[in-house]
Amino acid sequence: MRLQVKNLPIGTGDIAIAVLCDKDATRLDLRPADRVLLKFGHKKIVATIDIIGRVNGAPQRDHKKQVICCGEIGLFLEVQYALGVKTGDIIEILSEKKPISISYIKKKLEGKRLEKDELYAIINDITEGNLSEAEITYFVAACYLHELNMTEITHLTYAMVETGEQLKLHQHIIVDKHCIGGVAANRTSMMIVPILAAAGLTVPKTSSRSITSAAGTADTVEVLCPVVFSLADMKRIVHKTGGCLVWGGAMSLAPSDDKIIQVEHPVSLDPTGQLLASIMAKKKSVGATHVLIDIPVGRGAKITDLKDAISLQGKFEELSKRLGMKVAVIITDGSQPVGNGIGPALEARDVLWTLKNSARGSILLKEKSVTMAGILLELTGKVPKGKGYHIALDILESGKAYEKFIEVITAQGGKEIRPDQIPMAKKSYIVTAWKSGKVTHIDNGIMNKIARIAGAPHDQEAGVYLFCHKGTIVRRGDKLFSIHSDAPERLKYAIDIAKKENGFEIG
Template identity: 40%
Template sequence: MRVIRAGIDTYQQPVVYMHRDCEICRSEGFVAMTRVQMQLGHRTLIATLNVVVGDMVAVDEVALSEAAWNALAPEPGVLASFRHPEPAASVGALRAKVFGERLDESQYLALMQDAVASRLSDLELAAFVAASAGERMDQGEATALTRAMLAVGQRLDWGEGLVLDKHCVGGLPGNRTTPIVVAIIAALGYRIPKTSSRAITSPAGTADTMEVMAPVALDLPAMRRVVEREGGCIVWGGNVRLSPADDIMIRIQRPLDFDSDGQLVASVLSKKIAAGSTHVLIDMPVGPTAKVRSEVAGAHLATRLGGTASAFGLELDVYRSDGRQPVGVGIGPALEALDVLKVLRNDADAPADLRERSVALAGALLEMVPGNAAGTGASRANEVLDSGRALAKFLAICEAQGGFREPPHAEFTADVTAGVSGRIAAIDNRRLARIAKLAGAPGSPAAGLATALRIGHVVQRGQPLFAVHAQSRGELAYALEYAATAAPFAVEEVA
């Protein structure tokens, strides 16, 4: 069949489109959602079939989604052949996990190999994610999954010396400390090659926020050049493919809107180990509407992270922080980037909580370095910020990654006001995040919301609680409609 480009973004999932009356569909018995193996010269790809009933595709054509097109890079007019793929070798392991059995390292390796080779459908991968949730993946399995993810990806070697890194487990809107921490650490002469994810369940990931200020889709040689030149970087991990299996799992988790402790451990540590890190600090916000809900859950996750890190000889520390309320003013890629720049520039209106968290995390990471005295890290981090050295280093990293740019601003904004006067008793992080996502974040970089209110603040009826930012009137309306009933701020009337 003649190959054409469908021009349809299926978000990393290879999809092919055939007319229902084409000879291949009839002879091979292909129906919608069938897994098909496509042969293009020496290149093969396993994809999901969508059947076209209109005239978008001719009966002698096959149209490729963007993910499939980019994977094969076909020449104009090329012909492709199709057949049913061999059953995935890991199907037995997948079924075993679904029925509650414990898997060993060889089974996890088979699952990750099949996932990376597209031999497992998104439905099968979703079943694996669900079967691994909660307490259904133990410590040993988390370590085995980490090892399997490492085996199917690439690993960086930075040679002798320390390689520092930090990671936040997420769940706290606006907690965009990474660019500030990287700038501080690199300005002090340490290596900190930071690979970050795009948003999974949040309105912005570190890569989304960084991308509004500088390119992040660097390949491995480019990433290495930046680190060798500036000591640090902030790049999207999906493009350097240090843990491609994890990128696939993230794709599955995003619409499901959850991940499990075991998979979170494997996700975080597989990328840190693959990036060549020797010392890693984990920021773990704990709060009733954060990803980690309680101190008990935090202790459990910290134990899992520490156990797996130890198995790989990785030095790891966990910094538990207040996860009851958002950090900074902005929630959404560009709004969070504005907060980051204000802190780095020492602006008078820079969010104090974002600066304090960044300094605390940078200080804790510095104190993990052998020979650095305990209790001195925060003061060193503050000095680097105050002197402007952190800003200079951040801008230098941006230039090395392809050039700095100022964050964009949304075209449409609207305030959501308090219905009663009183004191803010609680803030629902998840509802704030949902409002920002309904406004268009992270897909529309300038979208999201902005608020400086915190628990304990007193508000008057009619006072703005937060401002919604959107790139279209429709997204603004969606966010405002939800905000009208969601009530992310719990206001107690003051007697």
């Protein structure tokens, strides 16, 4: 059947939706959520059908105000862009069978092991948009209920890599790092990339935006320079400077991973097998040969039990061997925020002060970053065993890391800026100690929550600034942290939350 396009100003952000009137749907024997193949010239896309004039599957009689008339097909933004159509164009619509990958998802739900080609089919269909959000959720749930074994994880990782773009730098050694998350103000990538690049290593670092935190690395870097680049531009920047700090979501590196994460987040599902495959696929897709994995553990972090961290460490090491990559997996203190600032602008100031060896820099951020950079220098054989920390520290304290950082952000379209020139929210509120004693705990989750309520990361200038960390001796009335926001209602709400639970424990 051929239908006239009516473009609708609606998008889902991912899922391709087409809308039919009830009569046309009946002629095609289509029901809501059925799949159709849409063709326009040489372009085609599989879309999910919605039907005007049906409520709960039942036809409705009043069609006078119907948005889509018979002979028309309404297209959501995702379909419009894929086909390159405008209102009035004629497209062809054909019914589409359910992908065979659905039967493989059902197989996993039954607790059976999946073969290489079955996992590839699932990931390919996720990448191509052939599976609905509900079907992807079933796949995630199946992997949660019936854990993937290491062979399945290996196949899943390769499938994620092979169904996306890959960065080809043709370098013998390519370095990368990843933190599994859960710790506020953990901006080590912005420190490690310039330290390693200044040492002569190649570090094509892709980072994510925030999902639940007050800022992701990409959000913080974006305060200083653009982070959205094509794969070709990323390659150009890396060839020019030895490193980059770009947003991975702008490229199709292991693109199925982003779609899987979208369905994991609302129900807080993060199956171990998919966590491993997700991280290592991103590293493999940029050609990484030597990788450092940071597993923060502690109360308030993503992983709270040391035994779980050690188990995950072993799995990363096993998977890396199967992928032909050298990996160092470290377990770090995740019981408090790493830096002082929490929120894009506050964290960017933190990084700059620390790179410039200013007294206003973060001691914890400096120590953790130098330690991790040192491990990678030794892992790659760039420096002798036992010398990595001191050489990384020298690169930082000599100013070479700061110079390289400016080189990288300049190549990405930014320019040098003093930390105190970065705009901050004009309104703030200071939370003080309610008693004297030692700070024994600072909860990452609560700090992120307060910073997000204040407006971070969407408002770059909003967030939280810590005046002390664990182990600090405070007196009643001393500053613990400040809340920053230009939105009065947001600031008031953040203050209310901080008064109920401020994340600090004083012993």
